[in-house]
Amino acid sequence: MEQLLSQNSFLRDVIDEAPYGVVVFDASGVILLENELARQFISHDNQSLVKRNIKEMFQVFEMEELLTQIIEGSKESFDVMELVFDEKVLTVRCRKRQDWSILTVQDITKWKHIEMTAVQSIIETQEKERQRIATEIHDGIGPQISTTIHQLETIAENIKESDPETATRLESIVEQSNEVSSELRSISHSLMPRVLLDFGLTAALQTLVNRVNNSNRCKIEFINSFSGEALDQSIELNLYRICQELINNALKHAKATYIFVQLVKTEEHLTLMVEDDGKGFDLNNLKLSEGIGLSNIEMRTKVMNGELNIDSAPGRGSVVTVEISLHEH
Amino acid sequence: MNIKIYIADDHAMFRDGIKAMLNAESQFEVIGEGDTEEAILSDCARLQPDVILMDISMKDSDGIEVTRKLRASNSEVKVLAVSMHNESEYIKRMLDSGANGYILKSTGRNEMITAIKTVNEGATFLSNEVSQNLLKGLNTPQPKNEIRLTPREIEVLKMIAEEYSNQEIADALFISSRTVDTHRRNLLEKLGLKNTAGLVKYAITQKYI
Structure with a gap:
């Protein structure tokens, strides 16, 4: 030739x-x-x-x-x-x-690079927007509704004797408003966990795990062997979001009864591992919402230059591992 | 004598609401308010309130930090945290920095009144939700010397000790050999061991096989 x-x-x-x-x-x-x-x-x-x-x-x-x-x-x-x-x-x-x-x-290295930069900026913009809305709710609307509740309570207290009927109605409005207030708090928290920004990844994961345990839907354990040294904030946020998504999947789709979340640090890597005992899934046959969740996880892992590994089979639970290099960050 | 109260919060509306509510009570008197660290510290030195209602996340300052500074300056004012945050981290830090009590902004009027009176008398006050979250936050971290392995990790450990190959373990547990490898590395790291021989020894001494 x-x-x-x-x-x-x-x-x-x-x-x-x-x-x-x-x-x-x-x-x-x-x-x-x-x-x-x-x-x-x-x-x-x-x-x-x-x-x-x-x-x-x-x-x-x-x-x-x-x-x-x-x-x-x-x-x-x-x-x-x-x-x-x-x-x-x-x-x-x-x-x-x-x-x-x-x-x-x-x-296609150059194109991949451009694509990653684009994905990264999409994620960052989205997170910024979430943070803005969360702050607005947490620091703006939240206290305002608390103030309203306090004023209603004061009125209820003042008219307790002269108009007990209205006072009782006011009290039930207060109760409803309290529910609204707690709902707002949990929306704001899932939009942007303040604990993550203020105290870092391990504290935030612990809080997330506590919240799930408090809801009594499932037993979840956080096994942490990471000292909690500060990582780049975008890395912490990505790992947190991945974990949030995985826990969500385990609860909603897999109906898990036990979940383990682990952070393990080796000399060079940080591994996030989420195991559950749920229904498991067939990677080739995902429901749309599961698929979107997993592709979000994939995208966030790529942006961190990390490696994602998903193991699951119907009836066998699942193990998802995200490994990132600590030296690059 | 009236209890003199200072409100440290960056929301004018919240301050106004609290003020209206507390001034309606005969035993309280709101004597000042502020939302920057500087203003709060200098006001407290000057006005000598009995109790400060302290927000945590303020636009230009941090209630935890302000409380620490008050304590550092030997101020004996009682600090009652009034926050939107109900996570144990915030509660712990706030109490660590010297707060006498912690209630949530969603706290009802009666509880707030009780809280102010209680801290003013020198006792500690935590609202129900706060103390529950605090306890949960304290309970969860495992003791350092106890190493927690997940059921799957124990399975992997057993099979390694019984000389199964990565692929055999993978097939038996319906996971990929890459995940088996991650489990193996995590086991080594968590147990502080160097190699497979160490894992085998550990499995035997812990009676896993």
Whole structure:
């Protein structure tokens, strides 16, 4: 093939000028042809790829598997989006022809980066807005309604003897208003946990866990082996939101009776692990609301450069792990 | 003699409401109000109130900090926290910094009156919800030397000790081998152990196998 190309400089030029990496390999995986971009993206040593085996070039679990299937003939083609390879993010496509296969590689690192920045700013804007509304409720409306309640109580007290009937009605209005006030407080809390901003992640998770325990819906335990050193606030908020979402899923969808929330710090990583004993779910068959919840978790994990792992099977509960590197932050 | 009260809160409306409510009682007299640390501290030095109703989250100051400063200046004024926050963290910090009582802004009128009288007499007052939350907050942290393992962690530990491979454990427990690995690392970290041999030893001494 190389010979063929050397005789046909037009074809060679086309391949070299292609805006993506091109590799052709034979039936046993030996590379016959490459262009400059392919060498840049795939080669570790920047040496030519020709005569080397394609499988050796991609020593990443999912790629090895797919390439083996192509070579053995059990697969005709594959597309891998967002392959993390050598600190790059690549899109790899492979098509099998009779005697050879062609593989194209695109470097989408820059686009991923832009996408992440966009996602991050969406999350931040959303959190800011939540915080604004929560503060408005907690510090604005909350005290106002308390004041109103106090005034009603004063009036009720003053007319207790002269007009007991109205006083009783006022008292029941006071009671209703108290319920409104406590509802407002819990809305404000789920919008933005002040404890998180004031006292950090572990205190906030403890408060969250206490709240669920108080509701008597389920037993939940927080096992913390993280000293609580301050992390970047956006990291704390992301981990908190992920935990909130997972607990919510466990209660609402999985009907769990026992949940464990753990923060474990190793030398380099911080792991958040949420286990539950609920119904579990099939990752390939999610309800819409569960799917949205999980994709939020996915997005927040990505923004932290973390790793997300979800294990669940129907009837087996679930274990969700988010691991982030402590040195980057 | 009337109990002299100072209101530290950044909401004019809340202050007005409280003032109206307390001034209606013959035994109370609201003698001042303020919402910045500076104003509160200097007013208290000058007006010598008996009781301060202290908000926690104020726009320009923090009630916990102001209380600490009052105590640092040897002020004997009784501080009654009146806050929207009902989480144990706030309650603990406020009491730590020297508050004599803690009630919520949603507290009813009668309870507020009782609270003011109680702290004025030198006793501590916590409203019901507050003391409950405080107790729960105190109960929950586990003692440091007790290591808590989840049922699944114990399963994983047992199987490691019985020399099952990651994949075998994964298959048996319906989890991925990556999660098994995370469990293994968490176990090592939580138990302060270095390697699998340590885990095996621990499983045996704890009679898990």
